[in-house]
Amino acid sequence: MDKALDLRRMIHRSRNVVFFTGAGISTESGIPDFRSPGGIWTKMAPIQFQDFLNSEDMRRETWRRKFATDKTLLTAKPNEGHYAIERLISAGKASVVITQNIDNLHQDSGIPEEKVIELHGNGTFASCLTCGTRYELENIKQRFLSDNQLPICKFCGGLIKTATISFGQAMPLEPVKRAEEAASHCDLFICIGSSLVVHPAAQIPLIAKDNGATLVILNREATALDEYADLIINDEIGEILPAAIAT
Numbered sequence: 170m171d172k173a174l175d176l177r178r179m180i181h182r183s184r185n186v187v188f189f190t191g192a193g194i195s196t197e198s199g200i201p202d203f204r205s206p207g208g209i210w211t212k213m214a215p216i217q218f219q220d221f222l223n224s225e226d227m228r229r230e231t232w233r234r235k236f237a238t239d240k241t242l243l244t245a246k247p248n249e250g251h252y253a254i255e256r257l258i259s260a261g262k263a264s265v266v267i268t269q270n271i272d273n274l275h276q277d278s279g280i281p282e283e284k285v286i287e288l289h290g291n292g293t294f295a296s297c298l299t300c301g302t303r304y305e306l307e308n309i310k311q312r313f314l315s316d317n318q319l320p321i322c323k324f325c326g327g328l329i330k331t332a333t334i335s336f337g338q339a340m341p342l343e344p345v346k347r348a349e350e351a352a353s354h355c356d357l358f359i360c361i362g363s364s365l366v367v368h369p370a371a372q373i374p375l376i377a378k379d380n381g382a383t384l385v386i387l388n389r390e391a392t393a394l395d396e397y398a399d400l401i402i403n404d405e406i407g408e409i410l411p412a413a414i415a416t
């Protein structure tokens with residue numbers, strides 16, 4: 170808990186905190202991360218974007234997996250970690266949360282949409298890869314499960330995919346630019362629940378560091394960027410974060 174106190178002091182001294190979150194912040198909400206024992210990738214390999222585009226079988230497999238795991242994502246609720254971040258943002262102490270997560274739990278915790286920067290999209294809805302039209306998952310799910318139908322855009326005939334960024338898919342330019350700007354202008358950058366191995370997202374903490382921010386990493390285990398951190402806390406998010414923001 171001494172480290173929670175260190176973090177609390179750092180937050181107190183800071184004028185602009187930026188948070189950067191990964192799958193680890195949502196495990197306490199019941200959503201498994203990718204790399205922990207029992208995580209998603211210990212069970213199945215990810216499907217590459219090119220395979221989704223090129224193969225009907227892969228598109229079918231993508232939707233099959235989506236609907237097999239959908240309930241966990243759609244019924245999850247924010248936990249103490251999400252609410253701790255929300256409190257610092259609503260108090261004006263932190264400007265934004267940059268997230269690799271696709272679960273919408275930062276928005277569900279009450280953080281306004283414009284203060285959540287999603288680097289890897291959002292898995293709670295789908296969109297057309299050609300014209301960007303938004304589609305709700307429930308309609309797609311019904312047709313897929315009852316008639317085995319793959320979704321196609323009713324406006325342009327494009328392929329519909331969950332609004333997430335797959336491996337091999339280009340990162341969305343606007344959120345990346347906003348994340349880089351936020352990272353360059355903060356004085357305290359706090360990474361939470363990420364192994365920090367997924368690039369280019371994992372470059373963003375280094376932008377903050379290069380621009381003079383203090384870098385904190387809160388994660389149960391070692392991360393790929395530990396050598397750059399000013400404070401490393403290897404502990405549970407749900408214990409440390411609420412303690413670090415307590416007044």
Ligand code: NAD
Pocket residue numbers: 190191192193194195196197200201202203204205208209269270271272273289362363364365366367387388389390404405406407
């Ligand atoms: P990751 O699985 O690579 O790393 C998660 C890290 O969080 C691990 O190092 C783990 O030890 C740590 N962790 C888990 N629970 C914790 C807890 N309660 N307290 C402290 N530490 C904890 O995840 P990543 O770095 O975010 O990268 C994986 C990619 O997977 C991301 O791009 C993300 O888009 C995607 N993803 C998202 C979700 C989600 O939206 N909730 C879930 C799984 C994967």
